[in-house]
Amino acid sequence: MKDYSAYSDSEIWSLLAAGEEEALAHIFHKYYPGLCRIAYRMTGDTQASEDLGQEVYVDLWKKRQRLHIQTSIQGYLRKALSNRTLNYIRDQKIRSVGDAKILAISSKEPNAQELMQSEDLQKRINEAILELPDRCRLIFILSRYQKMTYSEIAGNLDISPKTVENQVAKALRLLRNSLGPIVGCLLIILFHMIAP
Amino acid sequence: MSVERAQHLIAKRLAEGLNELEGQELERLLEAHPMLEKEEEWMAKVWEKTDHQGSWTPDSEMAWTKVKGKITPSIELPSKKRGLGMNLIKIAAAAIILVGLAFVLRTTFQKNSTPSVYTNLEKAPEIMDMTDGSQILLSSKAQITFFPAVKEERKVRLEGQAFFDVEKNAEKPFIIETAEARIRVLGTSFDVHSENQQTVVSVTEGVVEVSSLDSREKIRLVAGENTIVGVGMELVKENETKFSFEEYNDLLSFSDLPLTEVFERLEWAYAYEFVWDSDKLNSCSLTGNFADKEINEVINILRSALSIESHQIAGKQVILSGGFCQ
Incomplete structure (x- = not known):
C-alpha cells in the first residue's frame, strides 16, 4: 500500500484520473467524516448526510478522467458537497x-x-x-x-x-x-x- | 450606527478577527453604549455554544464499502442487471455462450483493483451490461470473476453458465478461460458449453481461437464449427452448432419446439439438468414462455402440460416420471 499522504494534491488528481482506486480510498478516509459533518450541520439528518458525502465520491470517480482541477482536493470536495447539499435541501423543501x-x-x-x-x-x-x-x-x-x-x-x-x-x-x-x-x-x- | 453594526463587528471579531479600524469602531460603539456589552456577552455565548460539533461521526469503513460497491461496476463491470425477459435481441454481432455445471472463465477489464466476484443468486438468468459494451447473460447460480488487467486484455472467470456478447475491440482481446480451455475472441459470435470437465465451443459467427489448457493445442473455429476441450482430448473440429444465435434471442419463449430442445434451454437458464423416463415425451413439442418464471413454476407448468406423474429434484437434476402428450 502506497503512502498517499506523501503525495501532493495534484499527484493524487493524476492517480485518480488514471483510475487508481486506492487513491480514492485515501481521500475518502481523509475527508469523508468532515464532509458528512458539514452536510449534517446543513440538514440535521445523519443518513442524508452520509448519502450526500458518498455521492460526492461516486460522482468524482465517474468523471475523474474529465476533471481538470486546479484547486485542492479538500476544496473541490467541499464545494461539490456544498452544492449537492444545497440542492438536496431545495429538493426536500425542508424549509417548510x-x-x-x-x-x-x-x-x-x-x-x-x-x-x-x-x-x-x-x-x-x-x-x-x-x-x-x-x-x-x-x-x-x-x-x-x-x-x-x-x-x-x-x-x-x-x-x-x-x-x-x-x-x-x-x-x-x-x-x-x-x-x-x-x-x-x-x-x-x-x-x-x-x-x- | 445600529445594533446591527455592532453585532456585525462582534461576529467578525469572533469568527475572523477585526482589523485596526474595525476594532476602534467597535470600541467606540461599546464605550458610547454600555448596553452593547450585554449584547457582546450574548454573542460570545452563542458563538461558544455553536462550537459544539456533536458527537456524531459517520462510519467511514461501512461508507467506503458502499462507495466501492457503486464505483466498481461503473469502471469495469456490469453497470446494471436485467432479467432475461427483456431483450436478448440486443445481443448483437459478437456473442459467446458459455454453458456448464462447473467451469471456469476468466476475463480482464480492471486496472489496479482486486478481482471482483458476482454470483447470480436469482432464479432466472440476468443480463449484465459491461462498460466496454459487452453483455453477459449469467444463468442462475453462475458466478463470474473479473480479474485485474495484466495486459491490454479483457478477461473473466466463470463458474456455472453464461452467455457472452462481446464487443469487438482488436486492441483489447476478450479472453475466456474455463477449467479446460482458453478462448480468445477475435470479434465474433459463438457458444461455449462446459460441463463434466468438458468445454464445448460452438461458433455461430466470426472467428474464435480455442486452446486446451491441458495439451496447449490450439484451434481456430469459424461459423458453424464447434469443438470439445477436455483433459486428454484432441481438439477436433465438428460441423454442428448447438444453438443458433437467433434462438438465444428468445431463449425461454418458444413455439412448437421439440421437448428435448426445451429441456436444453431450461438447463441452460436454470442450471438444472432435466431427466425423464417416459419415451412418450421424446416426440413432444411445447409452446410457451418461461421468461421470469422460477424453477418450481417451470416444473409445475411442465407437469400439467405433459401430464407428468411426479417429479423429484436431486442435486442439480430434475427427474420427471411418466408423462405423454396428445
Whole structure:
C-alpha cells in the first residue's frame, strides 16, 4: 500500500484520473467524516448526510478522467458537497418544516436570563442553526466548523469575501436574536432611545 | 450606527478577527453604549455554544464499502442487471455462450483493483451490461470473476453458465478461460458449453481461437464449427452448432419446439439438468414462455402440460416420471 499522504494534491488528481482506486480510498478516509459533518450541520439528518458525502465520491470517480482541477482536493470536495447539499435541501423543501420549528421556539418566549443559564441552550442553538437561510447557514458552517477563513470560503463558493463576512455576521445575529427575543427587542428599543 | 453594526463587528471579531479600524469602531460603539456589552456577552455565548460539533461521526469503513460497491461496476463491470425477459435481441454481432455445471472463465477489464466476484443468486438468468459494451447473460447460480488487467486484455472467470456478447475491440482481446480451455475472441459470435470437465465451443459467427489448457493445442473455429476441450482430448473440429444465435434471442419463449430442445434451454437458464423416463415425451413439442418464471413454476407448468406423474429434484437434476402428450 502506497503512502498517499506523501503525495501532493495534484499527484493524487493524476492517480485518480488514471483510475487508481486506492487513491480514492485515501481521500475518502481523509475527508469523508468532515464532509458528512458539514452536510449534517446543513440538514440535521445523519443518513442524508452520509448519502450526500458518498455521492460526492461516486460522482468524482465517474468523471475523474474529465476533471481538470486546479484547486485542492479538500476544496473541490467541499464545494461539490456544498452544492449537492444545497440542492438536496431545495429538493426536500425542508424549509417548510424549519419554519414550523421557528414558530414553536418563538412562541415559548423564554426569559433571556434564564435561557442563558439553561442546559437547553445547546439544543436550541443547534435547532436555530438549522433554521438559518440555506446559503447563510452553509457559510456559517464552513467558517465555524471547517475553520475556513473568509477568503477561503469566498474562493470555494465563488463569492466575495465581503459577502462571506456579511453572511457570517448575519448568521450569528440571527442565532443570537432567535435565542433572546425579549432582550433583543428591549435592547433595540433602548438603543434607539439613547442613540443620538 | 445600529445594533446591527455592532453585532456585525462582534461576529467578525469572533469568527475572523477585526482589523485596526474595525476594532476602534467597535470600541467606540461599546464605550458610547454600555448596553452593547450585554449584547457582546450574548454573542460570545452563542458563538461558544455553536462550537459544539456533536458527537456524531459517520462510519467511514461501512461508507467506503458502499462507495466501492457503486464505483466498481461503473469502471469495469456490469453497470446494471436485467432479467432475461427483456431483450436478448440486443445481443448483437459478437456473442459467446458459455454453458456448464462447473467451469471456469476468466476475463480482464480492471486496472489496479482486486478481482471482483458476482454470483447470480436469482432464479432466472440476468443480463449484465459491461462498460466496454459487452453483455453477459449469467444463468442462475453462475458466478463470474473479473480479474485485474495484466495486459491490454479483457478477461473473466466463470463458474456455472453464461452467455457472452462481446464487443469487438482488436486492441483489447476478450479472453475466456474455463477449467479446460482458453478462448480468445477475435470479434465474433459463438457458444461455449462446459460441463463434466468438458468445454464445448460452438461458433455461430466470426472467428474464435480455442486452446486446451491441458495439451496447449490450439484451434481456430469459424461459423458453424464447434469443438470439445477436455483433459486428454484432441481438439477436433465438428460441423454442428448447438444453438443458433437467433434462438438465444428468445431463449425461454418458444413455439412448437421439440421437448428435448426445451429441456436444453431450461438447463441452460436454470442450471438444472432435466431427466425423464417416459419415451412418450421424446416426440413432444411445447409452446410457451418461461421468461421470469422460477424453477418450481417451470416444473409445475411442465407437469400439467405433459401430464407428468411426479417429479423429484436431486442435486442439480430434475427427474420427471411418466408423462405423454396428445
